[in-house]
Amino acid sequence: MERKVKVAAVSYLNTKPLLYGFRNHPVMEMMELSMDYPAKIAQQLIDGEVDVALVPVAIIPKLKEYHIIADYCIGAEGPVASVCLYSDVPLNEIKRIYLDYQSRTSVALLKVLVREYWKLDVEFVNTSGDYQDKIKGTDAGLVIGDRALEQRKVSPYIYDLAENWVRFTSLPFVFAAWISNKPLPAAFTKEFNNATGIGIQNIPAVVAENPYDVYDLTTYYIHNISYPFTPAKRQGMQKFLGYLMAEQAV
Numbered sequence: 004m005e006r007k008v009k010v011a012a013v014s015y016l017n018t019k020p021l022l023y024g025f026r027n028h029p030v031m032e033m034m035e036l037s038m039d040y041p042a043k044i045a046q047q048l049i050d051g052e053v054d055v056a057l058v059p060v061a062i063i064p065k066l067k068e069y070h071i072i073a074d075y076c077i078g079a080e081g082p083v084a085s086v087c088l089y090s091d092v093p094l095n096e097i098k099r100i101y102l103d104y105q106s107r108t109s110v111a112l113l114k115v116l117v118r119e120y121w122k123l124d125v126e127f128v129n130t131s132g133d134y135q136d137k138i139k140g141t142d143a144g145l146v147i148g149d150r151a152l153e154q155r156k157v158s159p160y161i162y163d164l165a166e167n168w169v170r171f172t173s174l175p176f177v178f179a180a181w182i183s184n185k186p187l188p189a190a191f192t193k194e195f196n197n198a199t200g201i202g203i204q205n206i207p208a209v210v211a212e213n214p215y216d217v218y219d220l221t222t223y224y225i226h227n228i229s230y231p232f233t234p235a236k237r238q239g240m241q242k243f244l245g246y247l248m249a250e251q252a253v
């Protein structure tokens with residue numbers, strides 16, 4: 004490839020470990036990096052504005068071609084802490100759910116859980132800007148990312164989507180993965196995979212350079228998010244994509 008590879012990453016705290024190793028890494032000479040929220044970078048990859056992105060896996064069916072180019076992802080094997088349904092009332096009393104405009108995977112996962120696992124009769128409401136202050140009474144809200152960590156201090160009822168997926172399927176869950184919309188040179192993907200794995204082996208250093216008092220980041224990076232893209236995660240992802248094909252929840 005003559006030009007630099009265009010890479011887009013998620014701008015949340017959960018992505019800091021995956022980006023830590025890029026600083027001063029040789030792969031940076033072959034690429035340029037931009038950051039935004041998940042739904043935005045998903046559209047950029049679909050539209051071909053970028054070559055690789057840490058995209059919500061729920062958009063895989065919208066790509067003409069896709070290649071998972073790294074051994075790391077944003078996944079979970081239990082409670083993820085930052086993808087939750089927040090409510091003033093218990094699950095069975097919820098009437099409406101505001102959906103997070105920044106998300107693609109979690110919105111689809113919520114719909115799968117509501118229909119197939121919790122079997123609730125609720126109305127879904129799309130959002131396009133701040134909506135967290137509408138989470139009250141029987142109106143609940145799905146919130147992801149850093150804003151979800153903040154919402155933990157506000158809402159009395161918190162339903163963790165990854166935890167409930169694991170209970171439902173006995174499989175781990177993958178929210179986002181490094182995906183390209185075209186084949187890329189092996190010389191690039193090898194270096195890229197090396198760079199994105201460095202922070203995962205150095206979580207204390209990542210935590211040290213990201214002061215945050217809303218939630219304990221060591222817990223978040225070690226016990227909540229699970230970064231290695233394992234065979235079990237691939238199985239969980241395939242199962243989730245199967246639901247999306249079947250009910251077109253995307």
Ligand SMILES: C=C(O[C@@H]1C=C(C(=O)O)C=C[C@H]1O)C(=O)O
Pocket residue numbers: 013015017041042058059060077083085086105106107108109110147148149151178179
């Ligand atoms: C665990 C998370 O995973 C994220 C959820 C995504 C989604 O719902 O589309 C996409 C990327 C990830 O950042 C989170 O953001 O809290």
